[in-house]
Amino acid sequence: MALVVQKFGGTSVGDIDKIRHVASLARKCKEVGNDVVVVVSAMAGETNKLVDLCTTMMERPDPREYDVVVSTGEQVTIGLLAMALKTMGVEAISLLGSQIAIHTDDVYTKARIQKIDIEKIMKHLKEDRIVIVPGFQGIDTLGNITTLGRGGSDTSAVAVAAALKADACEIYTDVEGIYTTDPNMVVDARKIDRISYDEILEMASQGAKVLQIRSVEFAKKYNVPLHVRSTFTEAEGTWVTKEDKGMEKVVVSGVTCDKNEAKVSILRVPDKPGIAARIFGSIAEANINVDMIIQNISIDGFTDMTFTVPRIDLAQAMDIVNEVCEEIGAKDVVTEDKVAKVAVIGTGMRSHSGVASKMFKALSDEGINIMMISTSEIKVSCVVEKKYAELAVRVLHEAFDLGTETV
Amino acid sequence: MALVVQKFGGTSVGDIDKIRHVASLARKCKEVGNDVVVVVSAMAGETNKLVDLCTTMMERPDPREYDVVVSTGEQVTIGLLAMALKTMGVEAISLLGSQIAIHTDDVYTKARIQKIDIEKIMKHLKEDRIVIVPGFQGIDTLGNITTLGRGGSDTSAVAVAAALKADACEIYTDVEGIYTTDPNMVVDARKIDRISYDEILEMASQGAKVLQIRSVEFAKKYNVPLHVRSTFTEAEGTWVTKEDKGMEKVVVSGVTCDKNEAKVSILRVPDKPGIAARIFGSIAEANINVDMIIQNISIDGFTDMTFTVPRIDLAQAMDIVNEVCEEIGAKDVVTEDKVAKVAVIGTGMRSHSGVASKMFKALSDEGINIMMISTSEIKVSCVVEKKYAELAVRVLHEAFDLGTETV
Numbered sequence: 001m002a003l004v005v006q007k008f009g010g011t012s013v014g015d016i017d018k019i020r021h022v023a024s025l026a027r028k029c030k031e032v033g034n035d036v037v038v039v040v041s042a043m044a045g046e047t048n049k050l051v052d053l054c055t056t057m058m059e060r061p062d063p064r065e066y067d068v069v070v071s072t073g074e075q076v077t078i079g080l081l082a083m084a085l086k087t088m089g090v091e092a093i094s095l096l097g098s099q100i101a102i103h104t105d106d107v108y109t110k111a112r113i114q115k116i117d118i119e120k121i122m123k124h125l126k127e128d129r130i131v132i133v134p135g136f137q138g139i140d141t142l143g144n145i146t147t148l149g150r151g152g153s154d155t156s157a158v159a160v161a162a163a164l165k166a167d168a169c170e171i172y173t174d175v176e177g178i179y180t181t182d183p184n185m186v187v188d189a190r191k192i193d194r195i196s197y198d199e200i201l202e203m204a205s206q207g208a209k210v211l212q213i214r215s216v217e218f219a220k221k222y223n224v225p226l227h228v229r230s231t232f233t234e235a236e237g238t239w240v241t242k243e244d245k246g247m248e249k250v251v252v253s254g255v256t257c258d259k260n261e262a263k264v265s266i267l268r269v270p271d272k273p274g275i276a277a278r279i280f281g282s283i284a285e286a287n288i289n290v291d292m293i294i295q296n297i298s299i300d301g302f303t304d305m306t307f308t309v310p311r312i313d314l315a316q317a318m319d320i321v322n323e324v325c326e327e328i329g330a331k332d333v334v335t336e337d338k339v340a341k342v343a344v345i346g347t348g349m350r351s352h353s354g355v356a357s358k359m360f361k362a363l364s365d366e367g368i369n370i371m372m373i374s375t376s377e378i379k380v381s382c383v384v385e386k387k388y389a390e391l392a393v394r395v396l397h398e399a400f401d402l403g404t405e406t407v
Numbered sequence: 408m409a410l411v412v413q414k415f416g417g418t419s420v421g422d423i424d425k426i427r428h429v430a431s432l433a434r435k436c437k438e439v440g441n442d443v444v445v446v447v448s449a450m451a452g453e454t455n456k457l458v459d460l461c462t463t464m465m466e467r468p469d470p471r472e473y474d475v476v477v478s479t480g481e482q483v484t485i486g487l488l489a490m491a492l493k494t495m496g497v498e499a500i501s502l503l504g505s506q507i508a509i510h511t512d513d514v515y516t517k518a519r520i521q522k523i524d525i526e527k528i529m530k531h532l533k534e535d536r537i538v539i540v541p542g543f544q545g546i547d548t549l550g551n552i553t554t555l556g557r558g559g560s561d562t563s564a565v566a567v568a569a570a571l572k573a574d575a576c577e578i579y580t581d582v583e584g585i586y587t588t589d590p591n592m593v594v595d596a597r598k599i600d601r602i603s604y605d606e607i608l609e610m611a612s613q614g615a616k617v618l619q620i621r622s623v624e625f626a627k628k629y630n631v632p633l634h635v636r637s638t639f640t641e642a643e644g645t646w647v648t649k650e651d652k653g654m655e656k657v658v659v660s661g662v663t664c665d666k667n668e669a670k671v672s673i674l675r676v677p678d679k680p681g682i683a684a685r686i687f688g689s690i691a692e693a694n695i696n697v698d699m700i701i702q703n704i705s706i707d708g709f710t711d712m713t714f715t716v717p718r719i720d721l722a723q724a725m726d727i728v729n730e731v732c733e734e735i736g737a738k739d740v741v742t743e744d745k746v747a748k749v750a751v752i753g754t755g756m757r758s759h760s761g762v763a764s765k766m767f768k769a770l771s772d773e774g775i776n777i778m779m780i781s782t783s784e785i786k787v788s789c790v791v792e793k794k795y796a797e798l799a800v801r802v803l804h805e806a807f808d809l810g811t812e813t814v
Contacts, residue, residue: 016463050483056423058490065493068501069486072479076457079476083465086472094475098505099550143506 042073074134207258449480614665
């Protein structure tokens with residue numbers, strides 16, 4: 001008998017019938033002998049509606065009261081799901097973040113989970129109930145309601161699974177698992193059976209919408225096996241686990257594409273200590289995520305510096321960069337937002353060489369110019385012109401034999 | 408400096424602008440030097456929507472989970488109201504039923520308040536904040552969420568006022584106070600300045616939609632002065648307090664009319680001990696409220712018995728009555744649902760005689776036949792044909808000099 005945590009997002013619990021379907025999945029899991037804890041989001045659209053109320057009332061909503069309001073979305077779902085199970089004759093009980101309790105820090109609207117008490121959950125599991133837990137919400141040390149920020153339900157599920165030492169944390173989605181690349185771009189994209197936390201983290205940071213980064217970090221830290229699978233089929237999905245021997249045999253696990261970045265170049269920056277810290281310190285303070293940074297060799301005591309930021313943050317980043325440039329005496333700043341970032345990711349790169357060169361060759365064979373390159377132990381990432389994005393992905397997917405036909 | 412509890416119902420907080428208006432009323436009350444606690448309901452329509460979700464999911468919703476779901480309506484309002492006050496630069500904080508805590512018994516969906524901790528509320532009042540409390544909700548001894556049943560927000564407000572020993576509990580409505588009778592029936596109905604708990608209780612039980620009976624009982628028990636007033640004007644409303652000398656001078660305070668009752672007559676009931684208990688015991692067990700009961704004198708060991716029940720409960724009451732009648736050997740049961748109950752109410756009746764006879768004469772002068780009569784210390788109530796209801800109210804309102812022109 002295993003202990004399974006199941007997590008269902010907003011679209012999976014979007015209406016009464018969908019909640020009934022979720023209940024049937026939980027019941028099935030229980031009937032084969034598992035202890036089952038279900039973590040759910042707010043019904044699709046509900047959180048947006050609550051956020052709209054808040055922002056209509058107050059342009060920058062008071063964070064404490066914002067959390068009081070938006071946390072109600074999940075509360076509605078847990079009650080309805082418990083009812084759905086009861087109509088099926090399955091014993092179930094909902095527990096709020098404050099009742100469990102899910103302890104967080106006191107950073108309203110983006111709190112971090114610190115500790116989850118398991119006594120109440122374990123008691124109800126022992127009494128043969130399915131326990132239903134709201135994602136996204138917790139309480140701080142003073143008992144104030146906190147929320148974890150968008151997508152926090154994945155993190156809630158993994159944290160609950162970690163606290164309970166669950167055998168698996170099932171993340172239900174509308175696709176059958178994690179694919180070698182976006183199936184909308186490459187028709188023979190293949191579902192991955194097994195992948196490591198690190199690869200998923202790289203994929204997510206390269207723009208693949210698979211799992212919340214925070215939740216994967218949590219799963220990695222506490223070694224919680226994740227099972228990403230479909231709400232609508234019974235097929236096995238993708239297991240995300242710690243790296244094992246078998247994984248290294250696969251050199252490249254997937255190809256990602258991120259079309260939401262923009263490139264910023266600062267020209268003729270005085271090349272002296274502290275300049276990079278000055279630029280990127282200011283950007284980091286504004287909570288803007290810089291991905292790639294490239295600095296050319298210095299000529300005459302000046303250098304050029306290029307980096308990427310999410311396109312939605314470009315305007316804000318430019319305000320900061322322009323100010324800093326004036327201060328440090330750089331010559332000019334140019335931006336380019338018609339770029340895309342494609343990457344190949346795989347744990348096997350650690351023990352196989354030649355991935356980068358194979359990638360560069362595949363792209364150049366198609367006449368795709370590489371504007372920036374960045375690598376990690378298990379990733380090679382290139383910035384290319386946006387119009388080549390899909391082509392680049394298809395070419396790389398084929399070059400590394402990732403398609404269904406080749407397996 | 409006084410401590411004032413203000414209560415606003417669903418229509419008063421029905422949208423963002425209305426919540427802003429409520430905030431301005433709370434601020435005004437605070438600015439003149441009062442400590443202010445605001446108790447609010449869910450936004451108009453929200454509770455119905457939540458109830459619909461529950462009943463769609465489960466024909467008879469699990470009561471514990473029902474309370475988890477429907478209590479979210481008030482939670483949204485308290486957060487939004489706190490924000491509204493903050494946008495005005497007024498310090499405010501919302502506290503949930505579980506945070507305060509408002510302790511209730513564990514009868515989900517119709518819990519009764521047992522105790523309210525005041526420490527947290529007092530702390531925030533001392534720190535110069537307006538404290539915002541959700542109506543309708545509480546927690547049981549195990550920390551489960553409970554709700555007080557429909558209209559429970561009035562009770563929450565009065566209970567909070569009682570616990571805090573507030574100087575006044577203001578109940579905001581869409582009318583200017585409590586009237587001598589329904590202004591829709593009688594154009595010169597007059598707003599009452601001051602009335603006793605007992606009179607209000609009689610009015611409410613006679614069908615006047617003024618205040619929740621439970622909340623008035625609570626106010627009477629703890630001697631909380633209620634001030635029923637309008638959300639839309641600054642005029643003084645109606646004070647509901649304990650009886651004082653002045654009140655006795657007014658013989659009749661108001662005339663009520665209830666068109667939602669039905670009359671049931673059981674014919675030729677064997678007149679022996681225990682029969683009435685048998686009939687009304689069964690009806691009470693079904694939670695049906697019997698108002699008037701009349702038993703005629705016995706002839707040949709048989710009697711006729713007539714009583715009234717709310718018309719919506721008539722079908723259920725008939726099922727019970729038919730079964731009991733067969734068992735006890737009564738001859739027949741006849742019902743009449745085209746009836747209305749009109750009543751005159753006034754504390755002054757205790758010390759003034761002749762109210763009943765004046766009432767009967769006024770009705771008979773208009774040719775209105777009285778079908779049943781019931782009296783209490785401060786009320787005379789008559790059942791008449793429904794078509795005469797409005798006429799009866801106008802006649803009685805005039806007979807007892809209640810109109811604006813006569814004062």
